[in-house]
Amino acid sequence: MTLILGMILDALLGEPRWLWSRIPHPAVLMGRVIGWCDARFNAGEHKKQSGFLTMLALCAMAAMLGWIIESVPGSLLDVIIVAILLAQRSLVDHVQAVADALRLSLGDARRSVAMIVGRDTKDMDAPSVARSAIESAAENLSDGVIAPIFWFAVAGLPGLLIYKITNTADSMIGYRTPRHEDFGWAAARLDDLLNLIPARLTAVMIWAVTSRPNLGAILREAPLHRSPNAGWPEAAMAHGLDIALSGPRSYDGIMQPYPFVNAEGERTLGPDDIDRAVQTLWRTWALTLALAFIAALALS
Template identity: 60%
Template sequence: MGAPWLLCVALVLDAALGEPRWLWSRAPHPAVLMGQAVDWVDQTLNHGVARRLKGAVATGGLAVIAVALGLAFSVHWLPEVIIVAILLAQRSLVDHVRAVAKALRFGVAPGRRAVAMIVGRDTGGMDKQAIARAAIESAAENLSDGVVAPVFWYLVGGLPGLILYKMTNTADSMIGYRTPRHGAFGWAAARLDDVLNWIPGRMTAALIALTHGGLGKWDEIGLDARLHRSPNAGWPEAAMARALDIALAGPRSYEGEMRTFPFVHASGHREIGPVQIDNAVRALWRSWAAMLAGVAILALVIG
């Protein structure tokens, strides 16, 4: 089975089954194992002098392990398609984002608890609009990180490429922060993640725009994307903001400190709530369907 056909099967499997609780309550998820590997190098090497060098060595070592695992499991199409489906996150993302809309309909407090499951910012002081923005921003960014980027790197590098991406993205999410502990040690992981997400971030924006009649506003999306502190995450967020005609980003709190960030698509609606989160979920599925169609066309073209 060729890689595009295998990917089509994996995309459908992930969308249909998601993350079965019966399985992951009995066995560690590969993402959990990757996280444990990152935590081990962090605890073992992130101290003393030359932390940036140690972090670069650790990132390189994790990358080598990821590629080796990918090669080891690329022996037959059946285990490969299962692994690819496991490492995609469309259904899981949809379920988590939809849960925020459902909780927010019962009140702000349940909405805060639900959105805390998918964002790293402070949620204790959020109002309804802030909860909705956080959920929709997470939907857009994780469509790139959890679906489009894995698809892209699987098509480029097969299972080794996919696992390399997931390992790097996991490392960035754990040690890629500009904090006293990780500013130097996590620098290499953060920069590699930026490189690996450069094309997928823009592909995700294009998928969202394409499925919502927004390709004609690509220049405006690009201007909004550049307001974001991330070189890549701003693209899907800017596209989602324009697709739903809402303002995203803006001020938010991290570790008790309120930080001022500009709004993305500042002229969009700011009085938002569960309805707009539901619209974002529909946008996730429309973008997923367009991507699946593209992969299927590729499979037909190359056989």
């Protein structure tokens, strides 16, 4: 029941600003630890080995913390931690904010979508803004919701915390830049591994809740994505909503000629399409909650 209650609590409260404006969010604390490790150990001739040992130590500490928390009598603390480390409500709020802003003005929408994507946004047209928000919705549904739930179901709080520290490390040091290509290699590869199953589960669940007979198309297109995992929920969302996602986009002023996913789908996207993506987020969450209930009953 810990997972079920944590999912419901997250869906109801999300990330209350009054709380996290006063104390640092656990993800912020994880980021500070990773930043310290980057500054301290990302040096010398053996950066790949240093990065590997750093991730080994971070995962060991995360697992130990999880075991310690689980040993505390009662399950309320466990429920709170699960709720804090899930991101369903936060994801929905951020994606919906882009749709709401797009209904006001393109400038508002660009500023709103810049909060959830890493690409250049200042020259985006309205369809590009909507497409970016929907892609973020699909990818973060896997990373921020389904994957944490999966690893908690598999290994309890140790599994959840190992996943979160790895995912946070990947977002900070897992890039192929001169500074992080070697030191962040272990973080990036471990994040790929931990997301391997959840990304595909997310795709199947999006397919299930959108009720479109296109699983074969998802299976064909998802492996073509530049990411080994992000392509799965993105392809499922594209085909589930019958829209074209991905496509060319700019990073640091350089246009990248990425192909479209579901290229035959609708490309002139707007706030109503973002609304449909948000509805898909909630339907997928509801399906996950139902599966968690079934699993809890089966194990009781």
